[in-house]
Amino acid sequence: MTVEPIHLSPGDALILVDVQNDFLPGGALAVPRGGDIIPVLNGYLARFGAAGAPVVATRDWHPVNHCSFQAQGGPWPPHCIANTFGAEFPTKLKLPADATIVSKATAPGRDAYSGFQDTELDAVLRAAGAGRLFIGGLATDYCVLSTVRDARQRGYTVLLLEDAVRAVDLKPGDGRRAIDEMKALGATAITLQQLS
Ligand code: VGL
Ligand code: ZN
DSSP states (O other), rough: OOOOOBBTTTTTEEEEEEOOGGTTTTSSTTTTTTTGGHHHHHHHHHHHHHHOOOEEEEEEOOOOTTTTTTTOOOOOOSSTTSSSGGGGGOSOOOOOOOOEEEEEESSSSOOOOSSSSSSSHHHHHTTTTTOEEEEEOOOIIIHHHHHHHHHHTTTTTEEEEEEEEEEHHHHHHHHHHHHHHHHTTTTTEEEEGBBB
């Protein structure tokens, strides 16, 4: 397999999707091997920092009575409740102080898997002049997939951080199928070693 080097340039932005305690080992909705991505994301963060390129972190930020919780008839256990430990970014993730944080799914009656849904993400990226998005995080088959779909629909170039995503895999193969769909939508899968 040829490994093409990628150089960061103006217009690039890093988007970390929902890298939050509840999606990590010990969390309320732990993604299998979710913790593996943190050191890899720290590698991407170091390169974006060195390049002075913008970083955006989305977060699932639910009210206690959110419609996606089983008590309300939704599919998930309670997770990422706003202002709780489970909704925080893990301390091991080296998020820069100037990262932009985008909260999503904040209204009780509406879920949002995509970082673009009912948020300021598109406006933030436009204001930063970003056209090429490097996207990683959790979970491959839910919020990463939806965010990549919306990014492609909005005309962004998407580089999927294949070594910095992990899937819930409720049905075995969900993560694999999500990656296939993202590639079919025009996303390019990359790994950290390609970033010089
Ligand atoms: C997510 C399930 C429920 C995600 C969020 O971030 O992928 N998954 N809420
Ligand atoms: Zn959620």
